[in-house]
Amino acid sequence: MSAEHVGTLSQFAALIPVAIGNALRARWASATTIGCVMLSVIVLCSFLAMSRGFYAAGDSAGSDRMAVMLGRQAPIEIESDIDPAEAVLLERAPGLSMLSTTSKVSPEVVVSVSRRAKGFAKRINSTLRGMRPEGLLLRERQGFKLVEGRVFRPGVYEMIVGRKLAERVSGLELGNKIVLSGKTWTVVGVFTMSNSLLESEYYADVQSVQTAFDRHNQYQSLYAWLEPGATLDGLRSFVEADPRFQVDVLTQRDLYRDQVEDTSNVIMYLGWPLAFVLTIGTFAGVLNTMLMVIEGRKRNLSVLMMLGFAPAAIRLAVLLETLLLTVTGALLGTLLMYLFVDGRAATIVGKYYATVEYTMKVDWSVLLNALGLAITVGLIGGAFSSLAIPSYRKTPASRSA
Structure with a gap:
């Protein structure tokens, strides 16, 4: 790693408290960014909680010791003929x-x-x-x-x-x-x-x-x-x-797992596209908010450059600030889902045309998916918004000139 890169990283480390302070001071802008991410995360977590809970209900219902015979190639038990x-x-x-x-x-x-x-x-x-x-x-x-x-x-x-x-x-x-x-x-x-x-x-x-x-x-x-x-x-x-x-042999656990797997996948196929559409809106909201924030901080950015901070270090600080806000939104959204949705009873029509009652589940996998969404939005939104920062370094000499 070159000396220039080392210097940029050390400057970025020095700007970390500044990035945190900026996020706390820009209350409305920060709240807007957090709110946008929370909305997307809540929608995504809703579908994930349904999918996880429904799959867990079916997976835990059967036994590996119970053998089941269905008519050969019968897709479901009701349509089997023996x-x-x-x-x-x-x-x-x-x-x-x-x-x-x-x-x-x-x-x-x-x-x-x-x-x-x-x-x-x-x-x-x-x-x-x-x-x-x-x-x-x-x-x-x-x-x-x-x-x-x-x-x-x-x-x-x-x-x-x-x-x-x-x-x-x-x-x-x-x-x-x-x-x-x-x-x-x-x-x-x-x-x-x-x-x-x-x-x-x-x-x-x-x-x-x-x-x-x-x-x-x-x-x-x-x-x-x-x-x-x-x-x-x-x-x-x-x-x-x-x-x-003329039968197929499987376990009861496989039977119930198959019952819920297709429906669980359908929930996911509906949830991710909707979350993706909302994510586009979230990205636009985060980008516009950060661009307005940067526009309002032009004087402060100029002061940082005059003090010798490299534009790359300042861009990293803006990226960090955006990530902090989006991750905070993801954590708050997931926490709300955990408090108000986890463990709630829900019903859905399963593969056997039967109405299945299950418990919605907000677990670590749901949190990791929410964080992944937030980090993606934060990285892309922060990277694009940081491009508004000038690429040249302002010094006292350049200013007097």
């Missing part, structure tokens, strides 16, 4: 834990139903899952617990509902009757699970659901629990070796 004979064939698969004395597999029928939310005119789409007793025994390994009423009876239009669903949907109180697909169903129980996302479904007898929704001789999915030491690859090899199977 022949009942495949459920019988799967009973011979190695590495599956017994769910009851006679079965290792829970064949299930999955349909989407819609009911009105409590206190609102909007409707909530939820999943009605038909299952045999093995399905409930399987979910006991995920914290299934009946907290009110009793379990549905086979061959009867009865259902139990998740507690989270009962809190949101109208008419799901114990003993109430609701009409779905032209059949009158009775709510006979309320259950809880280890994850709130798993509490957003209706459970009913598989034959009753098949009859009501005309799904005779058809399942949407097969569920099983892997024994200790067993792997999904082993189960997948068993299935692929038998041409009678």
Whole structure:
């Protein structure tokens, strides 16, 4: 590094207190810059908090020990179609834990139903899952617990509902009757699970659901629990070796992760372009504000040059001042989002056409994205505004001349 560069950096270090003081003295200009950045950061953080919270809800809901079989290349569980004979064939698969004395597999029928939310005119789409007793025994390994009423009876239009669903949907109180697909169903129980996302479904007898929704001789999915030491690859090899199977094998965690991933990406695809458009406006506001500030400081800048400070050092000081303001805006915007948004409940329609409730999440990744946006705006805005500073050094001799 040349002596000239060393001198410029030492002069810049000496101007750091000046840059901080200028930012504090120019209150309105500083407030304008901070406010512009805060607006962009709040918009960006809103989308990021939704995306992070929604993805975290789905990622934490499933289990790596629960194996799920869907119809081959079925994009979602509701659109899957499995022949009942495949459920019988799967009973011979190695590495599956017994769910009851006679079965290792829970064949299930999955349909989407819609009911009105409590206190609102909007409707909530939820999943009605038909299952045999093995399905409930399987979910006991995920914290299934009946907290009110009793379990549905086979061959009867009865259902139990998740507690989270009962809190949101109208008419799901114990003993109430609701009409779905032209059949009158009775709510006979309320259950809880280890994850709130798993509490957003209706459970009913598989034959009753098949009859009501005309799904005779058809399942949407097969569920099983892997024994200790067993792997999904082993189960997948068993299935692929038998041409009678027309299913894809995955874990329940992968199933839910896939459910939320596309929707989470859509949120991001909407959030970043909007934040980018606002960032252009933010950049224009920061640039214009700093140009006005520099215009009002011409006399002070001349004094600094007369004192021997290089124009490059002064430009770095202006750049630092701009960065301080934009980073402050990012920190304040993220702090406001953390205080008023983090942990708030929200709902969104997921990939299975079901209304998913999740918790908005403002974490370190959101903060880092906000800081990245602020630093980018600060660097570009500060660099362009510093170009208004003359590139020559004013000295007493040049002034007298």
